[in-house]
Amino acid sequence: MAVDSQRLYREANILYWAMALLDLTYDYVDQCVANAKESPPFAIPRLRFVEAGLLIAHSYNDRAESTRSYGAKSGMIGMTYLTEEIIDGAFVKFIHNGNASPRWLSDPAANKVAEFLAFTQHVQYIKTGKQVYISDYQGSTKLLTDPQILTHPDVGAGMNLFGDGNVERGVELFEEQHNCSTNKYSRLSHTV
Numbered sequence: 001m002a003v004d005s006q007r008l009y010r011e012a013n014i015l016y017w018a019m020a021l022l023d024l025t026y027d028y029v030d031q032c033v034a035n036a037k038e039s040p041p042f043a044i045p046r047l048r049f050v051e052a053g054l055l056i057a058h059s060y061n062d063r064a065e066s067t068r069s070y071g072a073k074s075g076m077i078g079m080t081y082l083t084e085e086i087i088d089g090a091f092v093k094f095i096h097n098g099n100a101s102p103r104w105l106s107d108p109a110a111n112k113v114a115e116f117l118a119f120t121q122h123v124q125y126i127k128t129g130k131q132v133y134i135s136d137y138q139g140s141t142k143l144l145t146d147p148q149i150l151t152h153p154d155v156g157a158g159m160n161l162f163g164d165g166n167v168e169r170g171v172e173l174f175e176e177q178h179n180c181s182t183n184k185y186s187r188l189s190h191t192v
């Protein structure tokens with residue numbers, strides 16, 4: 001497989017894992033809200049990752065000329081694309097890769113989302129036994145894209161599961177960098 005195709009497969013894989021981790025987080029949050037005596041005194045931001053898919057274009061033409069110019073036989077993969085839903089509105093980086101502190105953003109709505117996403121990292125970190133969380137949160141205040149997944153070095157037994165963006169030290173430094181005391185969303189939960 002061409003290097004570019006491998007990179008896109010990896011990117012799609014990261015996106016699907018991030019979707020699952022964010023679903024897990026919302027399941028947990030919804031359960032906490034359902035079990036609480038009163039509803040929280042703040043709105044819970046609702047975000048999701050973009051729908052995406054790999055588009056694989058096969059060469060359709062077996063004329064000698066095209067075989068020569070593309071170096072591919074008929075039916076072989078020509079190009080791979082990662083297609084994603086379009087994100088409307090301002091594009092924001094909420095949390096950088098490799099640093100689990102939310103960015104301070106001048107837009108109050110974006111700032112709330114950054115704070116909420118920092119809380120989701122906490123839920124993921126605890127729910128996966130301090131092994132995994134989503135990093136590099138970015139997109140709009142509704143739709144996220146292009147995440148990274150940070151894993152503890154034990155995950156994957158030395159195999160590079162999630163590409164170059166997997167800053168393993170990020171997981172080791174999580175408890176140092178993550179600040180719950182200023183995060184109002186952490187009140188959603190008393191068990192993580």
Ligand SMILES: [Zn+2]
Pocket residue numbers: 118119122178179180183186
């Ligand atoms: Zn926390």
